[in-house]
Amino acid sequence: MDSIWSSLALLIPFLISLIVFLILLEQISYLRKRRTIPGPLLVFPFLGNAISLVRNPTNFWDLQASFAKSSSLGISANYVIGRFIVFIRSSDLSHKVFANVRPDAFHLIGHPFGKKLFGEHNLIYMMGHDHKDLRRRIAPNFTPKALSTYIYLQQKIIFEHLKRWESLCSSNRSKPIALRLLCRDMNLETSQTVFVGPYLSAEARENFNRDYTLFNAGLMKLPIDLPGFGFWKARFAVKRLCETLAVCAGQSKAKMMKGQEPSCLVDFWMQETVKEINAAAESGEKAPFSDDIEIGGHLFDFLFAAQDASTSSLLWAVTLLDSHPQVLQKVREEVSAIWTPESGALITAEQLREMKYTEAVAREVVRFRPPATLVPHIAGEDFALSETYTIPKGTIVFPSVFESSFQGFAEPERFDPDRFSEERKEDKLYRRNFLAFGSGAHQCVGQRYAINHLVLFIAMFTSLIDFKRHRTHGCDDISYVPTICPKDDCLVYLSSRCANCPSFM
The missing domain is CATH 1.10.630.10 (Cytochrome P450)
Structure with a gap:
């Protein structure tokens, strides 16, 4: 019995060292991916900021938006349960994600853990010819x-x-x-x-x-x-x-x-x-x-x-x-x-x-x-979002439809239905900022019904x-x-x- 405890006593420092090493490695990986874009300086080990996201998502996303506002690119970073995430405030950059100019650039996931929850059948996970074919049938x-x-x-x-x-x-x-x-x-x-x-x-x-x-x-x-x-x-x-x-x-x-x-x-x-x-x-x-x-x-x-x-x-x-x-x-x-x-x-x-x-x-x-x-996507490959920042493969990317809605429009903070009148036509003038129904290949097929x-x-x-x-x-x-x-x-x-x-x- 004493020998078992002695072995455990020798093993504990090793386990502690291993955990500390993994935590340090995780922080370094996060900082390397974040590079110069704003976001939390340090993240909670292994969970990242998942608890704050679940407890108060409003505050979590408001904080991401405030980080993004301080960025010249209009983006910010965070970390949730082993996944590096990028929040996009800029409408132009959001369109780059929605456009998915290369087949493996971005995959719409609908929810950070959506594939496991929704299953593989989901329309939002389909790409290319099969996706176009199904939309035609719909x-x-x-x-x-x-x-x-x-x-x-x-x-x-x-x-x-x-x-x-x-x-x-x-x-x-x-x-x-x-x-x-x-x-x-x-x-x-x-x-x-x-x-x-x-x-x-x-x-x-x-x-x-x-x-x-x-x-x-x-x-x-x-x-x-x-x-x-x-x-x-x-x-x-x-x-x-x-x-x-x-x-x-x-x-x-x-x-x-x-x-x-x-x-x-x-x-x-x-x-x-x-x-x-x-x-x-x-x-x-x-x-x-x-x-x-x-x-x-x-x-x-x-x-x-x-x-x-x-x-x-x-x-x-x-x-x-x-x-x-x-x-x-x-x-x-x-x-x-x-x-x-x-x-x-x-x-x-x-x-x-x-x-x-x-x-x-x-x-x-x-x-x-x-x-x-938000319309979460996952980066299928390293993607140059701008001349100064490349999104690493595997990143969950969150184009913010909400933030885009308050860009470009006349007095965007004011509730003003007349902006959609035939005289003002702001829905056409600022179409790139009206992303509530998405954009690109996965734009909502049922928006007229909605x-x-x-x-x-x-x-x-x-x-x-x-x-x-x-x-x-x-x-x-x-x-x-x-x-x-x-x-x-x-x-x-x-x-x-x-x-x-x-x-x-």
Whole structure:
């Protein structure tokens, strides 16, 4: 026994020396990669600044932005769990990343540990010909005919949820209610209904909602892939979600083979897929991108993109309309001249196109508070970002959509929907700074759907509801959940402004 303790006593100094050496090596590696760009002078061993990122992401990214402002290049550095990261504030440099001029220069990852969480199926990880080919096949999902079909589904769900919110506020004895989770639930139902509506049973929706909550929680956790941890639970929740959506794709495919009319997004997709399957069968081949599991994975990509980003935009729309009553008044005047809930009819695609100012408000909401503030990529090779700095291979690069939104535009810190008017056309003049929907090959394919949803919500919410924010100190500060939302979860008082509204059902 004494000999064992003696051996351990001799081993301990060696282990301590090894740990100290590894820590020193890590610091040297970080400093060598950081070179002259601003960032923390030293980083916590092995974890880097992961704890501060998880505990308070708002402060973490604000600090990175302040570092970048002090840099002539508009970039800054940090270190998180063995990964060197570069934050990009400059719009021009962000475009270099989005453009991905060489196939292996940058790979969009969506989340610092996204591949492990989302799986290999994800559309955002695809590059080159396969990516272009799949986007071409997705295009029928967002034609004017398809979007018109979605508009009616979106409105019915919005209306039913607005009624519930108003009733909840009434039964709450005029206390404010928090809209964040209510908006999330509304958007989850909207996404499910628009994307795979008739193929999800009530039980499947309940399981779906539970798994999506686990996934959402895991996005903000440390990537500890062990049983019981949030990240591990999220990874398996994604697997179950994709399997559920794969079943929906198979059922839709069977329906489209019978020549029936599409009633949701997956139907429009499968309508074209069935044509390719039939054409390929004649030559004895298998149609590409026709596997149900693969399609289910891509459907999850759509749902994720639509769900959290949309929730963020709806919350900021309510917040910004409340703090800008003159904008709210102009919205109500425009909408009432085109559509009223008392008509008993839903907003048509033609009426939606007439709501020019309301759409300008929606676009300004997205510019002023872009939901996904950062679009992480990984450097596939050493990349010369400028003449003075080369991003090392393996670096996680964070182009900041948020920072770009406040560059170039006239008085960018002011919420001003008129900047998107036909007279001022700032959306065209400063297009390079409006990156809320990304840029390059991976630019959001569903941005028209997203804008339609926001315009419909604003039009119906302002027509059906009188609302007032419950304002407290810091209530409008930015909170990451993981997209951004008001710090207080958007506390509001609601009351009906439409006493005899029909149900639209």
